[in-house]
Amino acid sequence: MTLRRSLLALAVATIAGLGTLTVPAIAAPTAVRSEPVHSYTDAVRETVWVDTGLTAPDGDRVRVAADIVRPRTAAKVPVIMDASPYYLSRGRGNESQKKTYDNAGRPIRFPLFYDNYFVPRGYAVVLVDLSGTARSNGCVDVGGRAEVASVKAVVDWLNGRATGHTSATGPATAAATWSTGAVGMIGKSWDGTIANGVAATGVEGLKTIVPIGAISSWYDYYRSSGAAFTNGGPASLAAAVENEQGAADCGAVKAALTKGSPSSGDLTPMYRERDYVQAAGKVRASVFVVHGVNDLNVKSINFGQWWAALPPTVERKIWLTQAGHVDPFDFRRPVWVDTLHRWFDHYLLGFDNGIEDEPLSTVEEAPDRWRDDSSWPAGTPLTLRPRPGRSAEVGALGADAPPAGTVAALTDNGSTAYDWITNPAGASSARVVYRTEPLTSDIRVSGTSTITVTATSSAPAARVSAVLVDYGPATIRDYRSTGEGIRTLATRSCWGESTAGDSACYLDTATATTTVTENVIARGWADLGHYAGLDHRRVLAPDTAYTITFTLATTDQVIRAGHRLGLVIGGADTRHITSTGGSPRLTVDLARTALHVPIANTD
Missing domain, CATH: 2.60.120.260 (Galactose-binding domain-like)
Known part of the structure; x- marks a missing residue:
């Protein structure tokens, strides 16, 4: 022919399509929706340093800083978490927002809209500084065991399985008695990458992840079938976000990153450790993927192979845009906020709003022209x-x-x-x-x-x-x-x-x-x-x-x-x-x- x-x-x-996942026929959603009934002004703002169980190069236990803003209520609330290395370095979002603190070190500004929008609706928002960045000690290992384990420890703390402290070094503890234990992770780029990595541990309590322009395999961020990309290497990326303590103490970690990323393009044990696709079978959380098909930073193979590797039992949704490395808040804002709202309401609050029965994929066919389908690809x-x-x-x-x-x-x-x-x-x-x-x-x-x-x-x-x-x-x-x-x-x-x-x-x-x-x-x-x-x-x-x-x-x-x-x-x-x-x-x-x-x- x-x-x-x-x-x-x-x-x-x-x-x-071969290997596609088909959802049931679309059902009309109910009107169930969380409403802004709590005061954002009066919300509780605090920092808890969670013991990750890891040891820093100086011999201290690694504690990661989790900045929390939550409704002032006796009721327990679920958590929306964004774990990032960028909060005091490059910032987050289109306006490069950074965290700010008062003179006593209490958090004042939480980057992005998640806190402003969701805290009044009965959610806590937890922004975690990855190990070795901002107010966390330890080292940046660029998607390795330390970063994944440190964020997993925060999920464990929210479920009563890890220890939190009221300071970076002191013995006083803090318990998440206010948490339901239901956690949703979200984030763009490195943030969403860590969400993939934590989900691939199968940690209990992580109910959903929303990776936006996220890496699924760090090899495929730096290499393509043996060819080296022109985006530098993991050691230089670590140096760009690490805090002063990390810069002073983490030379051996950066040296190991360099050794594990040879110019030959070989797939080394260092890269295998940072391949979440191989562990995708452990994912239990629902997954809402967002990616630009023209993303030339985090190449789109990262979402394609992650999506294909997820177990068929994982409930999922995908948005694909013709833009590059862009957050949906900046390419389809009103629809995105509404969709994300209903997604979290369903998977974190348990609302029966029908979003899981809506079209599985939404693809931008041409600028601002979108189509929905019941399967993808x-x-x-x-x-x-x-x-x-x-x-x-x-x-x-x-x-x-x-x-x-x-x-x-x-x-x-x-x-x-x-x-x-x-x-x-x-x-x-x-x-x-x-x-x-x-x-x-x-x-x-x-x-x-x-x-x-x-x-x-x-x-x-x-x-x-x-x-x-x-x-x-x-x-x-x-x-x-x-x-x-x-x-x-x-x-x-x-x-x-x-x-x-x-x-x-x-x-x-x-x-x-x-x-x-x-x-x-x-x-x-x-x-x-x-x-x-x-x-x-x-x-x-x-x-x-x-x-x-x-x-x-x-x-x-x-x-x-x-x-x-x-x-x-x-x-x-x-x-x-x-x-x-x-x-x-x-x-x-x-x-x-x-x-x-x-x-x-x-x-």
Whole structure:
């Protein structure tokens, strides 16, 4: 069957995506909802230092600071927790808010809107300083055992299983007698990453997590199938957020991070320890994933592999935006606050509001245009093969493989994917490009693509990049701009109650768009020397073909009728990954190269 007929058939058929989770038929939610009946001004504000059971390099027990704001009530309340390394360094949210304290050290400002909105509605909000940051002692180990164990200890303390103290070093204890023990963790980026890690311990009392733009495997934050990203290393990230004590005492921890992250791109024991996907089977909490499919900081493979690894018994929901590394409070604010409110009401207060029966996935198809579905991902893998066209470097993408021995060559010259995708009909020594015929109907790429590349390198080391491109005019979120798809306005809107030291009013945002003639919808990178596995990079022999299979970014994008789907293969995409040096020449065996892309209909 030709590609055109295959895609057309897919566009009109009902596609049941492999491995998807289907929810029951949508039921109308009830009106049950928590209301703002408690005074935010009179709320209890305190700090408890929780003993993590760990020992710091100076021999002291590690205690993490948990800043708490809770209703002044005799009733027990559930907890919304955001554990972060950023509260006194980079800050949180679009306005980079930091915690503030009075002269006695009592917390005054709690960043983000969670406290202002949810405390009056009967929730406590607990903001935890990760070990080695802000007012916690210990060391920053970048998603390792210390960070996960320290936050897990706070969940245990809220359930009466760990010891809390009224000061950083003193013996006086504090019990969470006010807590129901029900905890929901939320956070963007590193914060959401720790939520994933704590959930993967299966800790009792953690009822739900809401990871936003979160990492599921730190290897996949710093590496891609052996290729090193240009985002530095874990030791430099630790140094950026650690407090003065950590800077003085935690040199050995940072040295271990550096040793465990070699430039070879090998998957080391250090990275295996920080792979929460492998422990996803322990997750008992419900999971509400939010991610930008154009997130070039925390690449979207992180949510794709996490979602796929969750046990089928885990109740879940997913929001995907066309923006980059952006919080939903800044790309869909009113709907987000309402949805999050009902999510926490259900999983932390036990309200029967029907949210668990609402559409499982919400995907932004185009700027500010959203679709709901009962399952995700929607795509079924379709195998596409590159074939030569007018020249070896510019060809067709279809269902049929080219004859054995068909090859194409490229030279890694240090350029980027943005250079490669322009002028697709022209020859270029830096890349090869293959495109379908213009599509006769809309198709949807929904899920995680993989590619198998067979290539010979002129050098003992080489990188391979693969880029999936939508060729055709479109207006998209401007995810490559400073705001990554949003603009910050001068006006403010308020979400909850304010005090003199903690405002509930935040700068409004609007969608930032741009017009394009081609758009990258998924990209992946690999080091060819890892063809036999990620544990060890091998030296490439000349005139020897090596086959490697690697993933492209998880995505959900609609390609319109009349557009072409393109595959571009190049060397080191230096916008994202480091080069091996020199200018390796790659000869790609097209007969042994195949793209597997998840295609769905758009009905």
